[in-house]
Amino acid sequence: MANLKELRNRIKSVSSTMQITSAMKMVSAAKLSKAQDAIQAMRPYSEKLTELLQSLSASLEGEQGSPYSEQREVENVLLVAISSNRGLAGAFNSNIVKATKGLINETYAGKKVDVLTIGKKANDILSKEFSVIENNNAIFDELTFDNVTVISQNLMDIFVAGTYDKIVLVYNQFVNAATQNVAREQFLPIQEIEGEDASVADYVFEPSKEEIVEQLIPKSLKVQFFKALRDSVASEHGARMTAMHKATDNATELRDSLKLSYNKARQAAITNEILEIVGGAEALNN
Template identity: 70%
Template structure:
């Protein structure tokens, strides 16, 4: 059995760790509330914008397609791997890295695959393979629509200039604090909605549908990327809060076990001292 000093040191160490994880849990909970409110507020707008764009596109003639809907033979693929800058969030980052590796090795095997890393964890994971063409981890320092729009413009330019034939977003979609869903979402080319002759739109268009679609597409793409990063940002804090909650519970359990072990060891030590005293007294009497 370990001596009392070693057990006391372990109890102190575990208690300190428990205080840290508990504080991190509370910080993540506060950040999660703001991040959750942000993604919840923008989802209806983003979904409605996408629905409107797809509905409009489905009513246009085939020769009125956008340059962002150019369906090509896929040789060059750009994966946008969205992780966080920090760890201690359970499997949040590793799940995205695993999914990105799966896409490289299975779905896009034999293709020229490059990566745009959003988050230091993604950049660190793929930088050694020389696949990372850009690292935009600084976006989390000031996560605004305008800053994300610059990244979206970079992706649109990459596609229109034939540097990429297909662009795919890989990120965690926020469902609740304990659940994140891994998303593999095509960014470009735009996925065309199947044309339906029965589509009826209760809108009066001014200017023409084609002009509206041409203006809506860049805005829709920027919104799509912003929503993905916002989803990932909320998922990160949810995952970290859950991980720190579990870590705090485990530390509490371990501390209680160590205290029990300490009390048993202390009791055994006192019992041995009493036995030694009694044995010494009997020896003197004899």
């Protein structure tokens, strides 16, 4: 009977775990719906604005150009690794860590590379091996454009100051609830458009190209950075919902297997007791 007690305890434990993972799945699904609507509404605007200003910036030469477009020999690189503050999201955080390490050890091998982390999970791992100059965990507590602007403005300032020659964002780009792609997106300098796409469409600029570049490019960069964080948040909820769905299915399968083992063991115990009773009765009759 000790075996039956052990099985009962395991069934109870697995059932409790299943309830937790199921609840977490529903919470993530609710949060995902809101985050998905936000990123899908923002993405077309951000991409079109970036495309327009990249093209416009490329058409200006020399001193007319934006300081954010300045191309330098790459010696100092800053990687902005965007993860989450919580786990239980499958490979969501580990993919960011892996991609960041790949950039440091392969793409920018031989360069001076620093890391700025957004999210506790990436910071916990990367800070043990690499130079992490800053970590921003609290930004996810209140993810607003104004709060994010403080970080993006700091990145823009240190680039203009010449501290870094290139700044790259590493984050999960939301595709759907089951799919998130790791993006390695150059934030600064603004990438030049080459080939046929480099020509500016037949726009009328008012007041002038130069003033538009001066005023809108900083805003465009802030929108681009905000979009990356929005993408990451939606990806996190999608990854966690998928992970908790699989965990719930696995817990259900394990619980059913344990129940079957319990019923078999209980049936065997009952059969043994019946045999003992019958054997005792026959001995008394003899």
